[in-house]
Amino acid sequence: MTKADETDAAPGPATAAWEPPARLRSLPSRMIAHAAMHAERLVNEELAGAGARKWHYAALVALQDKGPASQSELSGRTGIYRSDMVAVVNELAAAGHVERAPDPADRRRNVISLTARGRRHLERLDGLVAAAQEELLAPLGPGEREQLSGLLARLLDHHAARPQGRRPAAGRGPAT
Amino acid sequence: MTKADETDAAPGPATAAWEPPARLRSLPSRMIAHAAMHAERLVNEELAGAGARKWHYAALVALQDKGPASQSELSGRTGIYRSDMVAVVNELAAAGHVERAPDPADRRRNVISLTARGRRHLERLDGLVAAAQEELLAPLGPGEREQLSGLLARLLDHHAARPQGRRPAAGRGPAT
DNA sequence: GATGAACGTTAGCGCCACTACCGAAGCTAC
């Protein structure tokens, strides 16, 4: 048997020693982290087909749903740090999905606004992201999906209120 | 108003433009990623008190629950990549929590085993990790925690079976 | 008109998942 047990379905006692112990497998923080990895992988794979990353999607959605904004405002909407927002806007602007114009009312600011092309692009990304969600949640029924969302929302609400004193930092949470 | 609306509780229309749109906030992949960030932060903060990281914890648990193992076997149990396992074992060995001995039966292998000191250390880490889980799940009742765990387990089972063709890679999933 | 804050920007750190490659040692097939 040179290369058997490659697609072997029967887990012998030799395989057991390679599996994670139940104590790790059932650890909530670990399960969540693991699920997050799958989620990110799926989203990234989908978006990669359109040459986009989750940051781009988040920024475009934030612009479409709440209108033009300065970069730091966008930062607040998306959870992307101001420092990283620079690159995101650069890339989106280079692709023509977004326009960066100086704010006449406040010359420190740039006003970022969605272009027609960006809107079209976002439509496509929406489909890809939705597909990723579908893949991610595939094993769950509609009711279960809502349960999961509800529980996670409770967690996030709780921890969003927590953080010790840091309110105006502009940059909380992941991009997608 | 130089620095008002800093700890302002009343969200005026100015604040709304800074909040993430519902479309992003309710995106399952994003919620999971966000929750994972909180989870990792909590676990890291707890473990930092003992000078440990989640990798160390995962490795120690894997050793305690399934006995001594080679490094690549440990890799399989914990989800830590073989390449990264080197450093983890180095650190654990330097702290005296683990012993690395050449395997007489197979001179390519090192047998890693838990020391008494490592067992004691792990006891402490267990408490810290448990505390982190408690903080993480604080807003949820016992029934809800089981719901969440169950749903996540379903997700993970589904996606663990998926990955296209890559079975023996030894290094799936996060460390904690 | 000086002080201090906000904005965009650059640079860099640290963690972590992941890849590629290496030499040594073991196993299998001929």
Next chain:
DNA sequence: GTAGCTTCGGTAGTGGCGCTAACGTTCATC
């Protein structure tokens, strides 16, 4: 028994991402 595969420990490096620090410009306030 030896040639050719794999496995193991190990080194190095990449890239994404969350996060901090600092700087010059511009604005707001006293």
